[in-house]
Amino acid sequence: MLMELISILLLGALFAWISESLQLQLPKWIAIATLLSAFYPLRQLLMELDTGSMQVWLVNESIEWIPRFNIRFHLALDGLSLLLVLLTLLMGLIAVLAAWKEISYKPGFFYFNLLCSLAGVIGGFCALDLFLFFVFWEVMLVPMYLLIAVWGYENRRYAAMKFFLFTQAGGLIMLLSICALVLLHYQNSGEITFNYFALMQHQLSDQAAFWVMLGFFIAFVIKLPIVPLHNWLPDAHTEAPTAVSVILAAVLLKTGGYGLLRFVLPLFPEASLEIAPVVMAIAAISIIYGALMAFSQQDLKRLVAYSSVSHMGFVLLGCYAFTAQAWQGAVLQMLAHGVSSAALFALVGAIQYRYHTRDLAQLGGLWQCIPKLSGMLLFFVVASLGMPGLGNFVAEFLVLVGSFSTYPKLTIMAATGLILAAIYSLKIAHQTLFGTLKLQSSIDLDRREVLMMLSMVLLLLWLGLHPQPIIDLAQQSINQLLVGARL
């Protein structure tokens, strides 16, 4: 069913591209249809979720691919993957809706790239063969590069190149680590395999484990991103078209957090535990540095981008606290931030579409002419500052609860991020929504946009008020982590 899922996306991508020559409006409808039908293979799984007893792996598919190196097309789904796959599909829909009117230049090729990168992300979330994972890692990268480089704003070439170089550098380091890991395993057991489970069983010497782990770690924290490896993000976000910003923030960053939870922690539990104090410190610094940078920005998109750096610091903090609460918090933070940042970028895109500027100095008083958009923006601003009752709060609070017992000082440091989050978030509201009206435009959100935003509002409320189903779904994956770390 996972192969079907990915093939649907890739086929849809091809159709969208071809259909461009028939009619320019067609690709976006094909994209919507593709994303909706992508839920079809998952239907049975989703229906049975509440009733059936939960195993760790809900789906497990594996076929031979490159027999010479024993590389298999091995896709599997556990609770964690399922949550992220669903997030990807939902936010994919949001991205297409956000691009609805904005993209007129070569729409077919645009949606082709969009769907391809989504396919890559979903493949990444499901791949249990390390080589396959690497392939998907690259599959999401190249279309993303094109999306920024072709449809971006003024400085798009620079931003796209920067994005590509950062991620590619990480990818190559990871490839090196994968090869090293496989070779070490081969020396030990005489068998070449890229299989996740086989490699997990393998005991590395401490030093080897550290270096191999570092390769994975760097690749993933570049994606997350974490200070000081974050510099590609503000540029990429600022220059990317709205839909791409949505995908980037909602989904692509999550592959970093996913990678940490899926590969780094289970494959190298001892080495991870060893570097945990350093990583926790880096995460706390990331939270604070990102928030401070966000506050100083004049470009609305840059501001939101830096706030992502700050919020993703909580994911890293949660990953390395080695407690069930913190890991649950990290997973929830990925989902909640996925939704809230997607909404923020979509709204900033909507503002840019109407006023042709993202400069805070030129915006102001929007509430007076477009109250619906303003109300929505205010809601997501409030969500991002961690209002209880919304997903982001539950996530951040769980991370803090989970981290506090082992790292009290760093946790308190991270908690000051809550104050800073209020400061930069309210700056957004203050500078764009309130005060005197500077630019006139009276096109408020239309039905499509209201529904799109409302669905995200409901998602965040759900995550904030009734997160238990999600916690239960992720619990099995987190139990595996606990077992792996022998806690």
Place this chain on the structure above:
Amino acid sequence: MQQQYLSQLLLAVVLLPLLSATLLLLVALFSVNLKNLWVATLAVAAIAGSAICVVLIHLQLADTVNFSFSYTYANWLNVGSFSAAFGVYLDGLSLVMISIVSGVGFLIHLYSVGFMAKDQDFQRFFIYLNLFVAAMLVLVLADNLLMLFLGWEGVGLCSYLLIGFWHQKHANSLAANKAFIMTRIGDTAMAIALLLLFIQLGTLDIQLLQQQAVQLWPLQNSQGAVLDSVTVCALLLLAGAVGKSGQLPLQSWLPDAMAGPTPVSALIHAATMVTAGVYLVARFHQLFSLSPLAMQAVATIGAITLIIAATAALVQRDVKRILAYSTISQIGYMFLALGAGAYSAAVFHLMTHAFFKALLFLAAGALIYCMQHQHNIFRMGGLRSKLPLICICFFFGCAALAALPLMSGFFSKELILQKLLDKEMYGFWLVALSGAFITAFYSFRLFFVVFFGSTLQLPDAKPATSMKIALSVLVLLSIFGGIKPSGLAAVFSESELASDHNLAIVLLTIAVPLSAIAVCWFVFKKQLFNRNIKSDKLRGLHNFLYSGWGFDQLYNSLFVRPFIKATDSNKKDFIDSFYTGLSKLSQLSHHYLSTVQNGQLRWYSASLVLFSIAAMTYLLTS
């Protein structure tokens, strides 16, 4: 049976305003136009429904003296050992609180129908106001700290939204930001307290947590007071309370919060939300009682804030700012009482204060409404005969605030003073007594200046009927509301026995405000208020007091400006310069290396020879 009935009533109390807010919000979102009348009916009816449910709860519990009721509606989140649920806890304390919130809340909703009638954003106003009441009810009913925090932040958000309600004005939005961020500082401390309490005690259930604290952390004597766990937890909670309740050092947001519509000032920034800090300390009285140091801190903060705010109120010209400083000062009284261990006295004063301060704010709102948005009291005068109802309201409000005998405020303030004497805290008693003098002075300064003397400006409007009704009810409450709720003493396990009232002391507490009023009348007659101050020193003092003891300037130069400057200096992100440097470096090396590839044979042969020599030297020497 009774359990179920109570739980349903409590659910209705919270959900009614929430549903009304949601409904009004959705209606607005889908561009359905609703007449103001419908909006008002829905919003007011929701709160009225809440209030009726509270009355029913009272009836149900009328016979029981010492009751506590808890009920869990749904699970919220459950991860490993951490769990939190949506549950309520009702005892004498929370019953008093929900009565105030729904009762005063209802009156203020009713008042707002008239007050906001001409406002364009009528609907938005009532959405926020309903939402606020719901959040406040969650706060006071929560049985665990996480849910309390939900309400806590919820009321903070509504306060932010309502302070900045008239968002076209830049200053209002700034005031809203200031309020939110300053309280957020306290809230973050409180969040850390949550973490600490959970780690130490393994639960966030408020009652369970305190029982465990009592067992785990034995009481220490004040001599050896150190920063042990219980003190740290109590102080962190106190930081949250201080932020919300506008106490030192996080008090300076409250005067600016007056930028919001006046009913908001009455409901949020006088009667309910700002007293949440008092509620928090009272709710955690077992925990606080374990730490003499924390109790000392509560009392000291209360005493200092009381004096600072009262003296600042002496010189304000804006009627709302006078009342705002007065609120800070009165909450100082409550903190002082809490710190002295007189919890029920504090909550009693919270209640009477809710009545008379809501009355004063609403009356001030009516005054402003009738006087073309005039806030400055020195532009008014002689309004006694022009606005008789408002004059009566102000008289009784001020009388209760000044604690004149037989007014509601008298009983609660007298009780606080009495308790301070009982606990032999004479220094604090002296502070409270001098505070009482200043309070009476500034409240009657306001009253005399506005309603006596010569008429300067004529009113051009009459208060609407709904405003008159709300005001009349509040006048009655301010006069006769001085009956201490019977359930309180049981909650705090205080003895009901009244301590012997020393007649001399009682007479003193009566005489102090009366003498203050006499002095005030004298000063007013001599027309000494609003005089140009000649002496430099005196003017300096006046400006110092007028600015609320210069806290804004202090914080601006200490925190705000350095913060902006520091973040501004790194606008471009210095880390990025490393990467741009890297790309510059590779471009530069590209440039130099490509000049070598110039296609000239002699370059190539020369470099070949040079390389061979170098290689051979290396091989031979190594």
